[in-house]
Amino acid sequence: MNERKVILREDEMPRQWYNILADIAMNPPLGPDGNPVSPDQLAPVFPMNLIEQEVSSQRWIDIPEPVMDVLKIWRPSPLVRAVNLEKALGTPARIYFKNESLSPPGSHKPNTAVPQAYYNKVFGIKRITTETGAGQWGSALSFACAQFGLECKVFMVRVSFDQKPYRKSMMATWGGNCVPSPSMDTKAGRDALERDPNTPGSLGIAISEAIEAAVSDESGQTRYSLGSVLNHVMLHQTIIGLEAQKQMKKIGEYPDIIIGCAGGGSNFAGLAFPFVHDKINGKQIEIYPVEPAACPTLTKAPFVYDHGDTAKYTPLLPMHSLGHAFVPPPIHSGGLRYHGMAPTVSQLVDEGLITPRSVKQKEVFEAGILLARTEGIIPAPETNHALAAVVEEALKAKEEGKEKVILFNWSGHGLLDLTAYENYLAGNIKDIVLTDEEMAESEKIFANHPKPKSLKSR
């Protein structure tokens, strides 16, 4: 009898998140005056309990019981052996994935939406604003807000709003209110529409709108929530990797290679950070964040100080950035269309602890179709970026005749992204690669910003 999945019991779930800030040196976020941002300066944007978590350097942080209760709606997530993929590729590699597509919104995003809604609730907040790319994050936050009785307003990047009309209905079913961004509801939105009335929108613009909508509520009962990039978001996602470590241990395996797609970095970090901890402590692991060639933040853009949003409402963050005004091409992976990258992930790249790679749209969907027909689950287009790299590594292992153990993160399902598959099957998906000229142009915007220091954690 073959076991296909490694399942944890609910009482085996990790009870603490892993905080990578305990293990790596970081450049601080900088305010408008060029000095490090103080927690108080962030108070109009986030509740103080989450700000404390954002700056904490405590290695292990307890997961509150009410958060555990909601996570158990779908967690612990299975660790799956991709036996059919192995057979299809004829590889000696053993391939495993964490299936994060089983949450009600269909991705890993509620891993942080739930604690963020909880901490806001505890702090007395009534209403949360946010942005969303492909819609996974906005859906996750709407779901989490319904669990804790909070209102939720979502600014969704226009191109994805139009590509994925079901997302709005999904958020509405959970009680969330979703509008396309740029909108006329905020100054940031109106400015963006004035610059280009036909803009496809960007996460940078949508973040500006959501922050503005939060801080301009005079009742003081609204805060903003971000679905990626920030330290506390990466923290909440580490439950994925911590579960995976327990599951691999149960079957006596340990990964040689870790792979996750990277837009803002949270799904990659969620799986990878607990293994980065192992790597810092001596384990040999290759760790690959995978991004689209159309938005090559980690693979081509420099490590700089830049804003997280287009209207410059956020502090300057030390990260790989294509420039805060950069509007990525409208590829079918809205969740990866972000000009920047989590500072923690950027720092790890800068130190050489992880190795970014980029893939093009056609190989991405080719891998997605292969996985749908072998492992059964239709992957989100974002997940397909990880899958393309998995296939490449599995074939490399075959060529070299090595029994590599590959572990990747199946970040979400693609059931609300089926238009993209239809376009691919009809031959209407093109490879889009950002040119050096386009990049040089978009990066002028941070020429005068301070430079992050090159820090070594080891």
Added chain:
Amino acid sequence: MNERKVILREDEMPRQWYNILADIAMNPPLGPDGNPVSPDQLAPVFPMNLIEQEVSSQRWIDIPEPVMDVLKIWRPSPLVRAVNLEKALGTPARIYFKNESLSPPGSHKPNTAVPQAYYNKVFGIKRITTETGAGQWGSALSFACAQFGLECKVFMVRVSFDQKPYRKSMMATWGGNCVPSPSMDTKAGRDALERDPNTPGSLGIAISEAIEAAVSDESGQTRYSLGSVLNHVMLHQTIIGLEAQKQMKKIGEYPDIIIGCAGGGSNFAGLAFPFVHDKINGKQIEIYPVEPAACPTLTKAPFVYDHGDTAKYTPLLPMHSLGHAFVPPPIHSGGLRYHGMAPTVSQLVDEGLITPRSVKQKEVFEAGILLARTEGIIPAPETNHALAAVVEEALKAKEEGKEKVILFNWSGHGLLDLTAYENYLAGNIKDIVLTDEEMAESEKIFANHPKPKSLKSR
């Protein structure tokens, strides 16, 4: 620490299906000559190994190992305690559900799609045709055919094809070919279009098309597959109830009430039949199949001999039927728009072992929204029919102050049915109830058919 779910290990999965034919007396299907149909007469439509299963009266039937391997992609499914729903309703009832929404296509349908694809493969068949209502079945069969390397052609009821465009892309991603029905590809389809060029279509018409497409393939390598109604389909679905029995036993519970929605009967039967077995052996349980008031097969239509499809390609089946030419109103639950009902489920109703009820569209979606916001998962519109009855029973338990244990089947998620939720939230969903006049008219069609005998199994 609260346990939310009861999880079985893969090695605790049932290894045999439960066959209710061992426990109840049945009227036989009749051929065109009025005599019971012989297995040979079905051979052009189904592979012989499935026909043998269809007529078997062996109580326990082994699940083949290659079928187990594919079921493990998502099974065993969790048994979930609906704690948030209980709180929201303030009921003393303990409410549990089997979450069948976690399969890759999002419903219980692959429980039978997988074995059906397997048996066809073993029998040397290359291509399977089928019909689908809301698209859940066509998606499930496309998924299953991809697992065993078979071609799949799906005739999808026109109104659902138009309401749910993503379904076609989903099937295509797994390699399936989906066309709207009635189509010009078959005589049955052309005839239906001639009668009414604007017909919304019906499962009855789509079944005719799929059977015709199978039997008219002169290579002999095509067979037809049905996603509900037939005995072997009910058989394959019993894995749901068998798992539930093991799971309830683990926590020392046993249900007082069982609830499932019923269109053709398979999702209801899957959960209920193993408990019907218990009931026949003395257990006290109330068992409720729930259907739409717009298509009240079990609650209003008589127990007769009628065809399973509009073009009369199928044998006469002993079942509750609204008449094989009946085109149900275009409600937002395509999976429940069927004029007939599984003969096994019909027989149980006739004997009073189970008690059918019907619900209207508005209460159905009201219950769906409540469940989405409490238990988190957005239910399929079909599932919402069960949920409406669950809410009613939970409130009754509250009124009576009784600690009833309610178990229901969460047959699928509604992520590809979000247009229906949008319409409901916008106030555009109406209650549709079939009138006695409409029913009398549609039932004239079987006036001259033979009558099934009233049989008693106990």
